[in-house]
Amino acid sequence: MNSMRVRFAPSPTGYLHIGSARTVLFNWLLARKHGGRFILRIEDTDRSRHVEDSVQKILDDLRWLGMQWDEGPEVGGNCGPYFQSQRLDIYNRYVDQLLHSGHAYYAFETPEELEAMRARAKAEGRTAAYIRPDPLPTIEQGQAARAAGMAVVVRLATPALDITVEDDILGAVTLAAGQVEDFVIQKSDGWPTYHFACVVDDELMNITHVLRGQEHLMNTPKHMALQRALGFSTPRYAHLPVIFNMDGSKMSKRDKEKALKKGEPPPEIDVHDFRVAGYLPEAVLNFIALLGWSPGDDREFFDLGEMTQAFSIGRVGKTNAKFDREKLLSFNTTWATRVASDRLLAAFKDYLAVNVANQSTIAPIMLAQPDSILREVLRICAGFRTLADIVTKAGFIFLPDESIEYAPEAVKKVLAKNDNAGFKMLEDLLPKLEALPEWSAAPIDALLATVCEEKQLRMGAVAQPLRVAVSGTTISPAIGETLALLGREPSVIRIRQSLRLR
RNA sequence: GCCCCCUUCGUCUAGUGGCCCAGGACGCUGGAUUCUCAGUCCAGAAACAGGGGUUCGACUCCCCUAGGGGGUACCA
16 A cells, blocks of 8 residues: 655756756656656755756756656645755754754864864775764753854764665665764754755655665665664665766766857757757657666667556666767657657647747747648658757748848859859749749649759759759758748749849 | 776667577668758678686676776755
């Protein structure tokens, strides 16, 4: 009857990182797989690191991915509040409990003293730096010091016992007695540390399985020590391998600034970046699922339902992975052909919408088009890798005719070369196009094929000049489809204006 | 420094002592298709970190070395 409850507990310090997204996904899958509950908790105990609006951004990214939570911000639940900043009184009660049961004590060391302890520990080759005072300060002394304005913290009196974490991914990991020092559970500003708040909340929110990044592995013995001191139960733990850049460095927001400084396009790091760059959540999810997990057979493509079916914690690996953007791109390309057309349309509109806020000129114009037109664009651009490719390939169709910019190299190579062969072709084509009875892809293509045949030319000799004339570049969807969607009037206008370049 | 985790093609991985002179996918190389870009199709190259054991037999088990990563905060 004790059903599975998992949680994702981000700090509101920015957008949702792609690595965190995988942690979310695995938690979500675990909950769905076992009919459990997925809880979202905001760990905002460090006021100084709090970033404005980041909670909203994280919620938004989670929803974009389809990682809806069963309890947490905006949906409520029986174990709230789900913001740690609203749970201070709860933490304080448990700190008091520990203080009175003798499991914790007040401590007064200054940063300098602590630094000296660390230096000495290092010199002596010890892991734990903090040396427990003897005798311990009494509760009265601690409270008096605090009342006097001193910087006072509360530390856990860590028992001298080996602690073994039974990790569902890594197996048994034992930390010897003495390796865990008397760490701080309550900061001098009165707020609990991460360790303390986390343990209290996991207990009070009845969390049964903690699935988190491997950077937390060494925290787990601390959490277990805390659970024992508080009389709490210990959830099952599993620590996920870490995800790195291809060069082995950590994927961090700073990568974006670095690339910008070098004049390179910034890499996608946060979930939101991938959304803005034109990736489908289906592809992102599918790709990150395979970073550390595999179904055990040769299947590679999974939607959330299929993933839930196939997922198990036992098939999660132990080794760190590198984030191969080429493979993600390939997944996105494939997913764009796998999703239903309504879904693709919705995804494309979402892409345009987030890019409207991103100072794109074409995005708002395209977003204003009726669905029927956007569907047509999607159809003639089939084969695109990201949604952004659609805009670069077909966006010119929606620009005002007069704002088409003609790339000099394209004009030179396709229109002017060989004694203005391209220009001559356009002059020849213009009246024929104007006279065409029906303006749609098939008759346009038929006309062009006829011209090719008459002049004994390859299709490129007729399609390329037209392409440059209407788009200003050498890249567009198939020429018949392009002219058809553009419309006869604009096509003619653009051909005429390109002729003036001669 | 100390503690902990990890180690199969460039990358993500399959492989739980013989089915493996190691399979799939991305990427790469070559070819095909085409009006550009993209896509699609076919073919190919490409790995068990090194050294010791254990065993009739090791990618698979043990040890050591090397390499990579995480932690070592009044951050989470």
